[in-house]
Amino acid sequence: MKEIKSVASAPGKVLWIGSYSVVFGGIGHVIAVNKRVHAECRISNENLFETSYGIFKNRGNELIESVLNQFRVMYGNIPKFHVKLINDPEFIINGRKSGLGSSSAATVALTACIFSLLSGENNPDEVHKIAQRANYERQKGIGSGFDVASAVYGSIVYRRFTSIEKMDYYVKPLRINKELVMAFIGESFDTVSSVAEFVKKKDDPRFKEIMSMIEEENKFAIELIEKGRVEEAVEHVRLARNMLVNLATEVVNVKIENDLTRKLEEIAEREGAIFSLSPGAGGESVVAIGDNLERVKEAWSKIKGISVITLKEDEGLKFEV
Ligand SMILES: Nc1ncnc2c1ncn2[C@@H]1O[C@H](COP(=O)(O)OP(=O)(O)O)[C@@H](O)[C@H]1O
Ligand SMILES: C[C@@](O)(CCOP(=O)(O)OP(=O)(O)O)CC(=O)O
Structure with missing residues (x-):
């Protein structure tokens, strides 16, 4: 029988319009860039997560668990997974984070690939909502979520949701072509x-x-x-x-x-x-x-x-x- 796997990738970003003001409900524009996080997922007998931040058996790191927790809430019991979650090298420059947003891209890539395995659907809007919740819980409510939105939708005009329950964000794709x-x-x-x-x-x-x-x-x-x-x-x-x-x-x-x-x-x-x-x-x-x-x-x-x-x-x- 053919093994079922799913593969997804999500981009990093550059926020050039709306820094800080977007946290307080302002409008922003964010450019998605060609440095990406790549996720590959299979259902497996045991949890194994091979990532750019190390290999985790059984339990993932905080980021992985924040995503899996969303699926536990949605589906109750979830299977075990073998996951590869690998970042393009430019997310780290000279040993420091580059600011291109590996955590949001990794959250979105992982959410997409698990969602695709569990639901059989490739639905970006659902992935976006799940990834925003995972990110929000991990960051304890701090931040606007512009990075998660652009990891899903690419270059966008973005206005933050007023509450995580309402999810009343505004997203409109808009490339700058520069x-x-x-x-x-x-x-x-x-x-x-x-x-x-x-x-x-x-x-x-x-x-x-x-x-x-x-x-x-x-x-x-x-x-x-x-x-x-x-x-x-x-x-x-x-x-x-x-x-x-x-x-x-x-x-x-x-x-x-x-x-x-x-x-x-x-x-x-x-x-x-x-x-x-x-x-x-x-x-x-x-x-x-x-x-x-x-x-x-x-x-x-x-x-x-x-x-x-x-x-x-x-x-x-x-x-x-
Ligand atoms: N591929 C990955 N697999 C697992 N965890 C990751 C991965 N990429 C990023 N992370 C997590 O996200 C953290 C980086 O987030 P952060 O410091 O906010 O930087 P960034 O601005 O790049 O998002 C890492 O320390 C790690 O915990
Ligand atoms: C201040 C902000 O508006 C923009 C921060 O943007 P960065 O791109 O610097 O983000 P990190 O990669 O998480 O450090 C806060 C926000 O909108 O969440």
């Missing part, structure tokens, strides 16, 4: 603590005022991208970004850019990028966006201690068998 180059500066940024600092200030009147101005600019930007006018959109992204950096520095007291990220951004824009920023929670990498970024890549590569990779916009979740 080149991306990313520089890693060798720093690790603590996203969870930084988001926690933002949350502490959420009722401060200055915080609310600046966040609503950021939201306006981000909305403009996304409307322009929807019309294919990315060059005009970046001017609004830039305004929103400057306001966010000021908010972070002056109200929240968190540094989301530093001298090195600013220097890399200046170089990128001088060498032809239409826009450059430290994406996501900030402080660990810089992304350049544009049409021909060879010069950016060359200039960045000359700087000591910087690792540079090229990224391509990619599809969301793929079921491969």
